[in-house]
Amino acid sequence: MTKQMNIGLLGFGTVGTGVLQIIQDHQDKLAHQLGCGVSIKKILVNDLNKERQVKVTPEQLTLDPQEVLDNPDIDVIVEVMGGIEDARSYIRHALENGKHVITANKDLMAVHGSELLQLADKQGCDLFYEASVAGGIPILRTLVEGLASDRITKIMGIVNGTTNYILTKMTKEGRLFDEVLQEAQALGYAESDPTADVEGLDAARKISILGTLGFSMNLDLDDVSVKGIxxxxxxxxxxxxxxxxxxxxxxxxxxxxxxxxxxVQPTLIPHEHPLASVDDEYNAVYVYGEAVGETMFYGPGAGQLPTATAIVSDLVEVLKNKRLGVNGNSVVIPQFNKKLQTDDEIFSKYFLRIHAKDVPGTFSVLTTLFDEQGVSLEKILQVPLNQGKLAEIILVTHAVTKKNYETVIEKLNDIDVVVEVKSSYRVEGEMKK
Known part of the structure; x- marks a missing residue:
């Protein structure tokens, strides 16, 4: 039996340091589970002389990716460097060399996941990426294995901790977006350039991965309709x-x-829905299955050790597969061809806030427009503004097609009694009676 399994690490930032720390601290447990020790053989870094939080030897570090990718003693490559093109090139190289790969790179998997998984299948290699979505929550393996016998009909997820932190503080403390964003950046929850988070792109990459696995259908980032906060x-x-x-x-x-x-979009959820209580930087994924019903998976969506834990869990799976001689058999090619719903097939409720002239007949004009598009109203709230000259009208519709609702929004902007459409959001979940 193999006495030692050697790992090559691409990247040695926060997450890479966490991976090494867990492997060093959990040697006894890993050896018990796998029947052998686990060692980080080589680590690709940008700076050989940088001070590290964990102890490494000079021989472990390299500036040359080939010393990791082409090293015959390395069994598994762990990619935690981030970015897309270099990571894609290195992972392809590793797979072509017959090495198994673990990545935490959601950007890469959302854009090139299908290509890399097909290559892994061809080479008889494992390619795992549990840490790419929702940090320490084992949601990908749950979809692929735990719910394999069920038919998933819907996945709803809070999968970006930065935006969840911002919305939590805005909701509970009444603070403005810009102020909370600056605080999130100071705390390290948001990057100096927060665009990917606040515009919904990070969450879009993750939901495309979840949808691909949950529905066994190749979904691309371009298939995701995205609106930020x-x-x-x-x-x-x-x-x-x-x-x-x-x-x-x-x-x-x-x-x-x-x-x-x-x-991906800002969405209103009833207070009693489980996702509504997920606050701050935490993530949660709500899964609907025809057999299991409704289930929710909750936990830290990012962070050094939660993410590193998911990576090491993938590592354990690779090494168990190697011991059993079944590496490469876990890659499942999507079963179904991609078919996307059109706007007249997508049904949802909506929240709408408008400013209108507070004059006789205003509401009659509005209700006529809604009736023409087959939009009925579930809730109405009206507040006088500007000493009675304007009214703020807040509406929640019953379920309506996206096409009809967008027609309503377009026509509202052309009606004389409407001063401004202030905001519009999707509504999900049913309130308890």
Missing amino acids: TKVTTQDLNYADQLGYTMKLVGIANRSGDKVEVS
């Missing part, structure tokens, strides 16, 4: 709360028949 106001959150809702940036992958819809 930069225009969310405290007024929106206050009115949502009055109507019984909490706002979250939610990734939604929904299947109806053989067609799917994938989106």
Whole structure:
């Protein structure tokens, strides 16, 4: 039996340091599970002389990726360097060399995951990426293995800790977006350039991965309809709360028949829904299965050790497969061809806030427009503004097609009594009677 399994590490930042720390601290447990020791043989770094949080020898570090990728003594490559093109090239090289790969790179897997998985299948190698979505929550393996016998119909997820932290503080403390964003950056929850987080791109990459696995259908980043949180106001959150809702940036992958819809957007959820209580930097994924019903998976969505834990769990899976001689058999090629729902096939409720002239006949004009598009109203709230000259009208619709609702929004902007459409958000989940 093999006495030692050697790992090559691409990248040695926060997560890479965490991987080494867990492997060093958990040697006894790993040896018990795998029947052999685990060692980090080589680590690709940018600076050989940088001070490290964990102890490494000079012989372990290299500036040359080939010393990791072409090393015959290395069994598994762990990629935690980030970025897309270099990571893609290195992973392809590793797979072509017959090495198994673990990555935490959601950007890479959202864009090139299908290509790399096909290559892994061809080479008889494992390619695992549990840490790419929701940090320490084992959601990918749950979809592929734990719920393998079920038919998943819907996945809803809070999968970006930065935006969840911002919305939590705005909701509970009444603070402005820009102020909370600066705080999140100071705490390390948000990058200096927060665009990928606050505009929903990070969550879009993750929901495309979840949808691909949950529906066994190749979904690309371009298939995701994306709207971020930069225009969310405290007024929106206050009115949502009055109507019984909490706002979250939610990734939604929904299947109806053989067609799917994938989106990321600020979404109103009833206070009593489990996702509504997920606060601060935490993540949660809500899964609907035809057999199991509704399940939710909750935990830290990022951070050094939660992410590193997911990576080492993948590592354990690779090494167990190697011991059993079944590496490469876990790659499952998607079963179904991609079919996306059109706008007249996507149904949802919506929250709408408008400023209108407070004059006789205004509401009659509005209800006529809604009736023409087959949009009925579930909730109505009206507040006088500007000494009675304007009215702020807040509406929640019943379920309507996206096409009809967007037609309503377009026509509202052309009606004389409407001064401005202030905001519009999707509504998910049913309130308890």
